[in-house]
Amino acid sequence: MSDKMAFDALVIGGGIAGGESALNLANNGYKVLIVEKELSIGGKMILLSKVFPTLDCAACITTPKISEIARHPLITIYNGSEVLHVNKIAENNFKAKIRKNPRYVIQEDCTGCQLCEQACPVNVPDQYQFNLVGRKAAFIPFNIASPRVAAIDIENCTLCGACERACPTKCIDFSQVPEEFEISIKTVIIATGFDLFDPLKIPRYSYEKSYNVITSMQMERLLAPTRPFHTILRPGDGKMPDKIAYVLCTGSRDTSVGNPICSQICCMYSIKQAQLLMGALPMADITIYYINIRSFGKGFEEFYEQAKGMGVTFVKGKIGKITEIEKGNLQLRYEDINEGVVKEAEHDMVVLSVGVLPNQGVSKMFTEQELKTDPYNFVYQPDLLISPSKTSIDGVFVSGTASGPMDIPDSILSAGAASTEAISYLNSVCP
Amino acid sequence: METEKGKTVKIMKEKRQVSPQVTENLKQYTRIKKNILEALKDEELTVNQLTEKLNLPKAETLYYLMSLIKYGFVQVGSVDDMDEYFTYKIKK
Numbered sequence: 001m002s003d004k005m006a007f008d009a010l011v012i013g014g015g016i017a018g019g020e021s022a023l024n025l026a027n028n029g030y031k032v033l034i035v036e037k038e039l040s041i042g043g044k045m046i047l048l049s050k051v052f053p054t055l056d057c058a059a060c061i062t063t064p065k066i067s068e069i070a071r072h073p074l075i076t077i078y079n080g081s082e083v084l085h086v087n088k089i090a091e092n093n094f095k096a097k098i099r100k101n102p103r104y105v106i107q108e109d110c111t112g113c114q115l116c117e118q119a120c121p122v123n124v125p126d127q128y129q130f131n132l133v134g135r136k137a138a139f140i141p142f143n144i145a146s147p148r149v150a151a152i153d154i155e156n157c158t159l160c161g162a163c164e165r166a167c168p169t170k171c172i173d174f175s176q177v178p179e180e181f182e183i184s185i186k187t188v189i190i191a192t193g194f195d196l197f198d199p200l201k202i203p204r205y206s207y208e209k210s211y212n213v214i215t216s217m218q219m220e221r222l223l224a225p226t227r228p229f230h231t232i233l234r235p236g237d238g239k240m241p242d243k244i245a246y247v248l249c250t251g252s253r254d255t256s257v258g259n260p261i262c263s264q265i266c267c268m269y270s271i272k273q274a275q276l277l278m279g280a281l282p283m284a285d286i287t288i289y290y291i292n293i294r295s296f297g298k299g300f301e302e303f304y305e306q307a308k309g310m311g312v313t314f315v316k317g318k319i320g321k322i323t324e325i326e327k328g329n330l331q332l333r334y335e336d337i338n339e340g341v342v343k344e345a346e347h348d349m350v351v352l353s354v355g356v357l358p359n360q361g362v363s364k365m366f367t368e369q370e371l372k373t374d375p376y377n378f379v380y381q382p383d384l385l386i387s388p389s390k391t392s393i394d395g396v397f398v399s400g401t402a403s404g405p406m407d408i409p410d411s412i413l414s415a416g417a418a419s420t421e422a423i424s425y426l427n428s429v430c431p
Numbered sequence: 432m433e434t435e436k437g438k439t440v441k442i443m444k445e446k447r448q449v450s451p452q453v454t455e456n457l458k459q460y461t462r463i464k465k466n467i468l469e470a471l472k473d474e475e476l477t478v479n480q481l482t483e484k485l486n487l488p489k490a491e492t493l494y495y496l497m498s499l500i501k502y503g504f505v506q507v508g509s510v511d512d513m514d515e516y517f518t519y520k521i522k523k
Contacts, residue, residue: 121460122457134501158457161441164440174439211489230507237479237489238492
């Protein structure tokens with residue numbers, strides 16, 4: 001196998017945890033391949049508005065980091081790609097099969113000028129703005145994407161050729177085909193992140209039935225500097241909302257939807273968004289309906305108190321049903337837990353604080369050995385207290401939320417642990 | 432196959448057909464874009480006013496309007512006295 005196809009480490013997933021692990025390995029002289037299924041690295045963090053509890057700009061933290069990852073001479077990144085399978089041959093010897101899906105753009109030649117985007121006549125929902133606005137079929141995923149290079153959404157392309165004619169560097173290339181190849185690696189880090197709960201599984205919350213019921217990730221986009229709208233508006237009719245409700249534990253701590261565990265981040269990101277909304281819409285009333293507020297981390301309790309001090313209303317209540325009434329407003333029927341009575345309240349916008357679910361495809365990648373998962377389908381950590389990054393396969397480590405819900409600082413810590421254990425494994429096995 | 436740079440779309444045309452849904456989506460977007468720009472030609476309108484003129488659901492009107500702002504065809508006007516709804520106008 002050529003040197004080009006041999007790496008010290010394969011990092012599956014290019015989010016903040018995978019990127020941090022890769023960077024640590026590369027800074028220690030190891031050659032790393034990151035395989036990322038999306039068109040940009042940065043994972044979910046790059047799409048956030050700000051981070052809690054410091055309210056630092058998420059993009060300002062993520063962008064320099066992903067730039068460092070992308071420019072590192074020892075890191076190779078395959079975007080829009082997937083790991084088909086990984087097989088452990090012996091200690092220090094893994095083989096992996098990778099599929100690199102075509103971008104239909106010669107990455108090295110694209111200047112990110114967006115002339116192809118302007119020329120493209122198509123308009124389809126923008127998945128990076130959670131379908132709140134459209135994008136073209138020839139598009140740059142988002143402004144701070146890395147690489148900031150165009151891609152062609154071939155499924156929605158009309159094959160009109162306008163992008164090719166508009167491209168000044170002639171980098172559009174429809175002749176590209178999927179490539180599959182085998183690589184040789186010595187260790188693997190799983191950083192496949194998490195999925196978000198799909199609120200359509202709770203029909204009584206009226207998600208997609210009422211356009212003014214949105215998810216917390218959609219609100220993140222509305223609050224971000226690269227937002228889909230010019231300000232915070234109701235997607236149902238473009239009204240600036242002034243009575244916003246948050247429904248915590250949507251798809252978490254709920255056995256009826258198959259996820260009994262706490263997602264650990266929803267309380268704090270909702271409180272963060274409430275504070276940001278009070279800054280963006282000073283006249284707005286924000287109410288957070290919660291079962292318990294879990295402000296367990298450093299500075300979290302103070303952050304919660306700060307929100308209360310700013311005027312955010314906290315109601316210990318369990319939501320039964322959300323119904324659309326006149327003018328697109330929403331009626332929340334809930335159990336007031338403190339008073340033990342059923343009440344109703346009217347809001348003009350509802351944000352569902354959706355929970356964290358495991359990204360389940362990862363265990364299927366390991367064909368010859370079993371990558372064990374825990375009862376909730378996150379990657380199993382057999383030695384959680386002593387070696388939290390170890391998995392059921394020696395030489396395969398887990399980084400970030402692939403092992404369970406956690407916030408950004410914990411993901412970074414986990415990524416550090418995974419890279420350290422991977423380096424230790426490489427040193428103990430390599431001569 | 433030897434391909435000339437900048438003229439590769441014909442290779443894809445030989446390999447795959449554009450689905451009727453994609454074609455229909457393009458027609459719909461082109462029609463709605465034309466109607467929105469036509470409606471905003473003479474006056475600034477809110478989403479509600481545009482909805483009445485276009486006979487579209489409000490959410491759909493907003494989606495297309497925001498897409499047209501993103502693509503540089505439309506710009507935001509002013510907000511009403513109640514600070515609720517913005518008007519939108521053609522970008523000049």
